[in-house]
Structures are given as C-alpha cells and as structure tokens.
Amino acid sequence: MTPPSTAPLISLTWTDHVTGTEGYLVVDRLVRGVSSGGLRMRQGCTLAEVAGLARGMTMKEALHFDADDTGVRYIPLGGAKGGIDCDPRAPEAYGILVRFLRAVRPYVESVWTTGEDLGLSQDLVDRAAAEAGLVSTVQAVFPLLDDEAAARRRLADAFAVTVDGIGLDELVGGCGVAESALVALDRAGVAYRDARVSLQGLGTMGGATARFLSRAGLTVVAVADVKGTIANPAGLDVESLLAARDAFGTVDRGALRPGDEELPADAWLAADAEVLVPAAVSYAVDAVKQASVRARWIVEAANMPVLPDAEALLARRGITVLPDVVVNSGTNAWWWWTLFGDIGPDADEAFAHTRRAMRSLIGTVLERAEADGCTPRAAAHALVADRLPVMAERFGWYA
Template sequence: MHAFFEATNHYFEHAASILGLSENMKVLLATPERELRVEVAIEMDSGQIGNFIGYRVQHDNARGPFKGGLRYHPTVDEDEARSLASLMTWKTAVVDLPYGGGKGGVNCDVTKLSRAELERITRRFVQQIHDFIGPDKDIPAPDVGTDAQVMAWIMNEYGKYHGHQPAVVTGKPVELHGSLGRESATGHGVAIIAREFLQHTWNRPVEGTTVAVQGFGNVGSFTSRELYDMGAKIVAVSDAYGGVCNPEGLDIPSLQQHVAAHRKVVGFSGGDSCTNEHLLGMEVDVLIPAALGGVFDAELAEEVQARAIIEAANSPTWPEADEVFHRREIPVVPDIVANAGGVIVSYFEWVQNLQHFRWSIDQIRAEQDRRHVESFAAVFDLARRQGVSLRTAAFVLGIQRVGRAKVLAGI
C-alpha cells in the first residue's frame, strides 16, 4: 500500500536536501498545523441515520490563510487530506499567492446520495468545523465530488454562525458572489501550462501536438476543449467507464455534447472504444492524467510511451514512477505547477468578495495567464540552472518561499 502523505514528503525531502535545510526546519515545514476529524451524522431519506467522517487538515499558514478544496469521495481519509493540504502549501507558494495550504472533505459516495442528503451532509459538516474556517482563517473550495452548489450551501450555513461573509469559500455560483472563469479555471490553466511547456522545452506550438487525456470531468473536459481550440490533436480521452480514441483526433465539442447527454464518453460515435490502460500507454506527445491520484506506479511508468506528462490531477505519480520517468528522460510537469489555475482564480474570487467588486472575464483571464506564464518560467529556469527535474524545481521554489516567510515571522 502506498501512502500519499509519505509520497508528498518524499518529494519535499529531496527538495529540502538540495536547499540544505536543517532537520528542525524540515520538521517545522512538513508537519501540519492542525488536523480535524469530525462525525457527520445525518438523517437519510429512508429515515435511517447515516454516519460519515469529515476531515480538514490545515498544513501551513505562514504566507496567509489556509486554502484548499473539499473532496466528497470514498477515498477521503487523513492520509489523503494531509498529502493534498501539503501540496496546496507548495502550490500556492509556487504561483505566489498569499495563502497557505489546507484540504479535506467527507468520506462518502455522492453517486449514492440524493440532493437532499448531500445538502444535509454539507450543512452538518460546516456545523462541525465553522469555528476553524473563515475568510482570514481557512477558505475551502470545490474538489472531486463537490461543486458550486455545495459551496453555496457552505457559505449559507457558515453565515448562520458568523454573518454574511461570501469570502469564506470560493468556487461559488456566479449568481451568489462567485467569480467569472472559476469553473473552467483549472482546465484553462493546464492548457496554458501545456503551451508554455511545449514552447520552452521543444520550441513548438500547440497546433498539431498529439494529446491523450485520462479523465473527462471538470478538469479533463475543459483542458481537452482548450487544447483542441489551440489546434492540438486530442487522440484519446477516458473516464471511469472507459475511453474513446481516434488517431485523426476527436471532435471535442461533439464529445462534450455526448457526455452532457449520456454522462460518459463511452458510446461516442466519433472514435473507437479503448481502455484506460491503452490510453496511458499510447504513443503521444503529451499525456495528461486528469482523474484521481496514484495512477503511475513503477511498472506502468515503464509502459508509458508519451514524450511528456502534464499532471492535471493531484498526486498522479508515485515516487518510484517519478524516478522511472526521470531515468527514461520523460519530462513531467508536476501538479503543483500544472493544475494551479483553480486556486489562482479562487484567489481572484476571494479578492472580489473582500472588495465587493466584480472583475470582468478579460481581466481574470489576463491575470491568470500572466501568473501561469511567470510561475512556469521560474520553475523551468530553476530546473535548468540546478540540473533537476521540473518537480524538484517546483518544490524548491515553493519551500524557499514558505521557509522565508516562516523565518521572517518567527515562531
């Protein structure tokens, strides 16, 4: 069994050793500041009592309030929350946002819950953690299994205890103090990072680049559509039910319509059926894992035929697989660089809420793209100067910024 937090700390330790951090500083930076584990008990539609467990791990707030998503999924546990909270600390630092890192969620299966049950779980969870979140404490956001509606319920329930404060959570509906561009932010960011990677690494445009995308949820679908609009050839996509491929390129707008109607990519007439395993081993220029974490182990890493990997998902690569990719000279753009678009636009939403002023979509897109371009360039340049991987460079940059904030503030 792999442990996500252990894997994240493996990357942290490697970067910390390059920086020459003392053992005391490494422990200080790696240890979560607070961990919450709460019972979320509700009455189910059947009249039975449903008992769920909720988590919120607050990893570091040296640079600002804790920030990170809430995940509703059967895999949610302390280990996953610790890992993802830690990654948020380094991610917000890499893209230079005034945040720390947090993460959490509820261990439940949203596919087996009614809308009313989902709302009751959300409100009960907020009742358990409301004293520990807030616009200047910890700001949750959507993640796997949650969406703008869930964020609206959180804002409303939090307001019952603390008054109307939209900035307590991001990813809200636009009609309820949300931000334009938030829903597509992560996928848009992955596409921009892909463009920057291709230009910096191979000096080639997106147009004509072959891409395979594992996962066609919010992140994968928006990533596919943006790259398609840039001229990339999306030759395969997959979801939890299977995949579809076409060596001539899939018609992504038509595929999106198919998924909207059927809730899955399987059965799309514009390509042949394929498995997730086939997709991950295809010969493409860029492979984008955009589903859950823990996709690549050492064995699968040996089978990958893509020229590069861009991590749209959180923690898709185990350390032993990362070593295989490094040995095989397959560059990997890490999650804390590639999928930061969501937290970037969440920051814009938070700022808009605090200002009581709405930005235009053009302003949001311009500022988001600038941050992606600058953060990738900083990581790429550091990797070249130090002769390390993009992942190591990203961790070095993030740890430097968080560590500096810790030292300046004092204990």
Template sequence: MSKKNQSKADTYSFFSCIEKNFDKAARYLSIKKGLLEQIKSCNAVYRMHFPVKIGKKIQVIEAYRVQHSHHKLPCKGGIRYSIKVNQDEVMTLAALMTYKCAIVDVPFGGAKGGIKIDPQIISAENIEKITRRYTSELIKKNFIGPGIDVPAPDYGTGEREMSWIFDTFLSLSPGEVDALACVTGKPVSQGGVRGRKEATGLGVFYGIRELCKMKEEMSSVGLDVGLNGKKVIIQGLGNVGYHAATFFHEAGAIIVALAEMEGAIYNKKGLNVSNVILHLKKTGSILNFPESKNIEDTEKALELECDILIPAALENVIHKHNANRIKAKIIGEAANGPVTPEADDILEKKGVLIVPDIYLNAGGVTVSYFEWLKNLSHVRYGRMEKRFSENMNTELLQVIETSCRKKISIEEKKMILRGPREIDLVRSGLEDTMINGFHKIRDLKKSLKIENLRTAAFVLAINKIIDSYEKLGIFP
C-alpha cells in the first residue's frame, strides 16, 4: 500500500476488528454476556525477553506465545518472525485460530507465537540460535508439547525453523514417544505431511469453488455457476497467494491481475502464474512481465474489474476509503483481516459476497491437524491401505473386462488401479473439510436469516466453543 493510501486506511486495530465481528454474531445468540467475554478473552499470554549472542554482542530478543482458548487441547497456531510483532497482533491471531478450528471441526484451541526480529537481515546461524532459545523458554513454562500447545509455520518461518523446534524439544524431553507431534509444518523427512505447503492456498480454492457452485449465490451477483472463465485478481504472491492462483488457473479461471508490494501487473486475457513466478525469480519483481501492464500503486489493482478478488497479503487493505471503488462481485479473504468492519458494511450494501478469513484460510490448520494425527499414530497415510486398494481395484477391473469383453488401455489401467498416496488422502480430507465448513456456515446463515457469511461463521464458531465448554462442565 502506498504511503498516501496508507494514511487513508481505517485506524482500526486488528484486535478491534475481530471484536466488532464477534459482537455482531453475539446478537444472534442467547448466551450470557459473561460467557461471551470468556470466549473473547485470551486464557494465557506469555511475553518473554531472552539474551542471544549475535556476533560479539548480546542481543535481547522480545517474543510471545499466546494461548487464546483451552476449550480443546492442545492449542494450535503458527509462529511468525517479524520486526512488527507485538502483543496485540499475536493475541488477535490466536483468537482467529480458535474460531477457525471450531468452524472446520479441528479439535484444537487457538494459539499464536511471534518473535520480534527481521529474518531478512539475520544469518541462518543466528536465527537457529534464537529459535532454539525460544523453544527452550516455551518448554520451561510448559507452553509446548503434543498435548499442550503445537506450533506451526507462519510469516517469516517454515520447515527449517520447525525442524529446529522439534530437535530442541526432543533433546530436552528424552523418551517422549510422541515428540514429533510437538510441532507441525516439518519437512516430510522429519514427520511432516505431504500437501502442507499448499494447504492454505488449496483451501482458499476449495472454498471459493464451492461458493461458485451455488446457483442462488451466483444469481445474486449476476454470475454463472462454476469457476471456468471467472476473472480473478490476487493480491500477494507468497505461499498462500501463489498456490491459490495456481489452482484457480488450473480450474479454468482467468488470472487478470497479480499484485505485490512493489506494484501489480494486469492482462485482461489472463496471466500465466508459473511464468510470472519465473519472471519474479529472474528479475526480483513481477513488474515488466511480458504482455502485461504495470500498475505502480498496488492498491489500485484491488479496484480493477473482476469477478473474484483474493486479498492474500496484509490486513485492512480494503477500507472505508476504497470499498466503494471495489468492482469485484466476490471477495475471498485468503489473508487475515483484509477487510475492515466499515468496508464490510459498504460492500454488503453493494451486494458483494465476502467469504470470511476465519473459514477460508483454515486449510493450513486443517492439514496441520492431519500431520499431528500422523505423528501420534506413527504411520504414514496410505501405508496400510495403498496396496490393498490396488489389489482390490485389479480384481474389480478384471471382472469388468471379462463381463464387457473389452480390454482397457494401459494408461487407463494405471489411473484406475493406483491406490491412494499420502497427498491424495490429505487433499481429499482438506476438500471434504472445506466443503462441509462452507455448507454449515451457509445453512446457518439461511436458518437464522443472518446478513452475511462472516457473521454466520462467527455464530457457528461461538456455538461450537460454548458446546465444548458445556460438555466439560465448565459453564452452568
């Protein structure tokens, strides 16, 4: 966002946005105020400062781990490395994790972590020191463990950092048979699960695809059913935006614009995402991509003509000053909090369909759940059933060929006979989760006559959390 437009943006804090959406949902619930306040509040906030020797100097590192809700254990949430990390942000993201997990039936409480550093200017050796020291601090206070709190990657972190966390936990917890399950987002060689990297972007795709199958919703915004031919704009080409763009492109959607911090590129006939990424790696920027138009102000890309807009980068990028200029008919919140409450109201009056972040970007935590289960079961997905399925399919195919007196080609046989691989099962589970989550929100919206999908999603989450507390006997 340019400095000029940034100054225009709404002055909401991230946390206040979540509270406003929560309060809207509370109007549809006959729940005592005290119980609602309990759900909104963070159960535990651990703020720490620890020294790390970087070069010849001792640097004091500021870091956090927030456990928002203990209605289910373990708690679950990523760890971000950013110079902008602060307590309010980490608390807000932890709250979002609670609601996301509840909506998609992942049995975790929400958590989040953060370390206030700039990983771009710190060497890998020093990042490892900081990560291992942070992990040891979490262990001291019992803020990490397979049944307590399970971190994952977030902004500025990845498989490498998760490996260091796992190794540190294992070294300080000898004999812990389930140590692999202390963290998710690990490399496959260290107990990670195939399909984790693209999980959030793929979940975004599944969620929007399901919406586009609904004739009633599509008619309300003047669009045909299905994704084929839909014009899509994606802001942010990080892990989430890149994979979402790839899956939309493969499904027949037309990616007309891609936006990054330095600007955006536009081609009404469509952009090839893979070629854009190659250009980005070669030049360091998406700008000047062949046969596309440069847009210097990246925020202006949000205002271009399109059917579907996917903000997949920063919060508050759609606000009261630009909401009226948004031409998209569907907004899919791949990022956390990209639309402010005031912009929400403006867009709702315009008839724009917004698929909320607390549902749409839950693909990451869903597949993290699958990894956690894999680590606890100590067996790879597909290992038990792959060969059995192939043998059964072979026998079935032989019966079909005999009955029909027709031979099936070798290529078709390979496709039919193949048993499920781990990535097949993971993607199948993610697809089922996102489809079921969408219909639960949609059905609740209709039954309670709720004004939008976001409020319906919050109502669904709060109901599930209350139900968990009641089963625990915590609330009278």
C-alpha cells in the first residue's frame, strides 16, 4: 500500500497585478470536501509559512475529533491557510485584500472556509469578502449544514455578542489559551495567585488571554507590542491597557500608571514570570532568544512562535512548551461549535464549552506526553497520527 503523501493538496501563489504583492493559499487536507483556516496579512509572509500553518490547521481540526462521541454535530474539517505578504497598516492593504479574495473566490466558495488571522480583523475580512462577491467566508461548509439559514443566524448572533466591551469572537480564543495555562498550573500544583504572566501581543488573542488569566487570579507583569514592552513586577492593570489599545493591539502609553515601565521589545522574554505567552508573530523565540527565558511554561497563543531548535533547547532546561496546535485551537472550534449548533450564541455557554473542551484536550496531550516520555508537541502529533486515518475512513477526503 502506498503511504499517504505529506504534500499539501493545493498550493498556489497569487501576484497582485496592481502592486506586485504576493499572496498564498495552501489547502493541506480536505475532510468531506472542506478545509478550515484563517487568512493572515503581514509583511514578509511566505508560502512556506502558510504551508506550515495549513498543516497546523489539519492538526487542530483532528485534535478536536472524538471518534467515540456520536452526540456532537461538529465534525472536524481539513486544514488550510491563506497569507498575504503586505503590511496591514499600508494604505494599499485593503485593496490588495479585496483583489486576493476575488482571485481565490472559487476556492472560498467550494473548499476553503476562512476568517481573521494575524493582521486582519473579522470585520475587515467580511467587508472585503462582500466586495469580492462572496456570500460568506465560510460558505464552503454550508452544504454540510442541516439548516443553513438557522446556522448563519446563529453565527451572526454570536459575533454580535460583546462582554465588557470585547467581542465574543475575540474572547473565546483567549479563553482557550488561558485554560491551557491553568491546566498546566493545576497539574503542577501551582496556585494561581502565585503565578506571574508575560505576554507578547495584546491584540485579539493576547488581549483576551491576558483578561482571562488576570481574572483567574494570575498577575500579568509584562506585555509587549510594536512599541516595546510594558512591565510592572507588582502587576499591570490589564483592563486599562485593553481599553487603551488601537485596532492593531498597540497600547497608548498615556494610559500607563505609576510603576509601569517601558522596556525594549524583547524584554517580555526575560520577565520574571512562571508563564510566557507569545501571542503575536510566528518565529518569536529562536535558539538565541530562548536563553533569555526564565519561565516554567511557554503557552503558544500565536501560530509557530517557538522554532524547533529553540524548543529542543528549552526542553533541556526543563521549560515546557504547550504547542499552538492545541493551545490556540479554541477560536476555530468555536466557529464550528456555533455554526453546527453544538452551542448557541451565548457568552456563558461559549466559555463553558471552550473551557471543558480545552481542559480535556490539553489534559489528554499532557498525559500522553508523560506516558510516552516526550514533549507535549510530540504527544499532539501522535494523537493526530492516531485520529487522521479514522477521520479519512469514516468521512473521506471529498464530499
């Protein structure tokens, strides 16, 4: 029997005829003919980066598949990702986004469901998608729904929910990241009040994570944005920093309190904290920078923030990396739990479901890592290797 190919199913590069900007789409795998994965925009984005993210999405979907649970409506999809090599703050960025979506429209209509990722908000993606002639960025999944109209209303209603000024769609991912960190603390017997946190990024994922960890009783001692690191060993006022952010997660320094310090951009790495949360860019921790880390756990809220050679060195130092494919999978899962009808458009229900699911998933990964004597990332890969053949046999690649 020929082993399955590890190459992506679809890989394409698009060149904008107006600016020469390149964009990329990689569909790593299909399940029932559909894949899932966001669209990012950042200067320096590459096809290799998007391919790695697409493979990560395949893993995230598979990790949320439970072959024994027949009572759920959401059946995980395949993995995909899109990327555009452009600074999202550039004046021409929106036009490029519209033209990219117009060019890949056949894929969005048939096989690729997408949404916000690094550099883009869901509102912006939705507006550009409408201008590009798309009904929805997740319309490829509509044929799999029992009641499309009801499902679309449910998702729209969920996106309209806000909690203390922040949209539910922004909060669920951070809820999942925070729960992952809390499970690690629980297993180690560390009281929340004794745990300090340092984060890179106070945007969608980082901001929500900071809120949930702070409200759980942890002390946030440092956050970093494009202007540098804001630190206070006695603890930062998370809510005031969240209220002082712009659309890209940059904090207005006028909101800082006495005792808050402004430090260099990489100072968040060396913070005196138990938990480190990279929640901004990929490749943030390399083999050199890892030497600065003093934390006990690195919780990957961003996609691919810790490079493999850095992770190996961290493991030798007794520092555990909780991998992105597990930790930040809650946002994607929440879309589908809501659309397929496993939960309704209610914040309390969404948070409770996310906490249960993420606590179970991270617990399973850590138990597998302990049993196999490996890293949590290796354990997650092993779980995916177990589940993908079952998904393929039960549901098939194509609709």
